Amino acid sequence: MLKIENHIGSIGISHEYLIKLIGRTVTNCFGVVKMNTSGAKQNLLSLLKIKKADEIDRGVLIRYGKDNSLSIDLHITVRYGTNINAISDSIKHKVQYAIENDTSLKVNKVNVFIDGMES
Numbered sequence: 001m002l003k004i005e006n007h008i009g010s011i012g013i014s015h016e017y018l019i020k021l022i023g024r025t026v027t028n029c030f031g032v033v034k035m036n037t038s039g040a041k042q043n044l045l046s047l048l049k050i051k052k053a054d055e056i057d058r059g060v061l062i063r064y065g066k067d068n069s070l071s072i073d074l075h076i077t078v079r080y081g082t083n084i085n086a087i088s089d090s091i092k093h094k095v096q097y098a099i100e101n102d103t104s105l106k107v108n109k110v111n112v113f114i115d116g117m118e119s
Helices: 017-027 039-048 084-103
Strands: 003-007 008-011 032-035 061-064 069-079 105-118
Touching: 017 032, 017 061, 017 069, 017 084, 069 084, 084 105
Parallel strands: 069 105
Antiparallel strands: 003 008, 032 069, 061 069
16 A cells, blocks of 8 residues: 555555556556456466456556555557557556656556567
């Protein structure tokens, strides 16, 4: 959980909230078909079905900086025939705007990994 201190008090932002916010923002972007699992932990959980398979949880990796800044990795599948540069730029801007607008956290970097295409 991230804690933000201001003149009124402190605000706690959970890791799950950030993942859901990012996942919903990405899946609502034009051309995105689905989120993909990334890393061994997400692959194992999806295979064993220990955690309920929620497509929004997949493919989001958040790294926290020292000054409450974030670096975000996203793994997605896009629709065949769409402009990959346009999709990735749109996702980067929308995710950065959503995080900074809703939480006041600074986003250092958003990396978009296109793992596949579907028609």
